[in-house]
Structures are given as structure tokens and as C-alpha cells.
Amino acid sequence: MSDDPIDLAAARPRKQAACPICSRPVVAAFKPFCSKRCADVDLSRWLGEAYRVPVAPDDDEAEQADEKNQTL
Numbered sequence: 001m002s003d004d005p006i007d008l009a010a011a012r013p014r015k016q017a018a019c020p021i022c023s024r025p026v027v028a029a030f031k032p033f034c035s036k037r038c039a040d041v042d043l044s045r046w047l048g049e050a051y052r053v054p055v056a057p058d059d060d061e062a063e064q065a066d067e068k069n070q071t072l
Contacts, residue, residue: 019034
């Protein structure tokens with residue numbers, strides 16, 4: 001037996017990246033997508049606001065909105 005450490009990360013095969021839109025293998029020219037079409041689909045989703053980060057309103061903002069609605 002050898003006392004040399006084994007590099008398990010080097011021995012493990014790498015996973016091929018998949019396109020987030022259609023799950024096909026990524027093409028370097030369109031990374032992280034597989035094609036211009038999938039890149040355009042993703043851009044369209046961003047522009048159409050399909051991707052959103054949920055945000056809870058601050059208590060101060062909610063109170064200000066309530067006050068503003070009461071004065072109208």
C-alpha cells in the first residue's frame with residue numbers, strides 16, 4: 001500500500017452543466033444556456049418580471065401606507 005493521499009475530487013467524473021431552461025448540455029458560446037433561444041427565453045422572463053424576489057414590507061412602510069389611505 002502507498003502512503004500517498006488520494007485526491008477523490010480528481011478521481012470523480014465532473015457533472016456536465018445543464019441549461020436552466022431546457023436541461024440540455026450547456027454550449028460555451030451561450031453559457032449558461034444551450035442556445036440563443038434559451039438565452040432569449042430567460043431574458044424574456046426577466047423583462048416580463050416572471051422572476052421575482054419576495055419582499056415583506058417594513059412595518060414603517062405599512063403604517064405610512066395606512067396613514068396615506070386614511071387621509072384620502
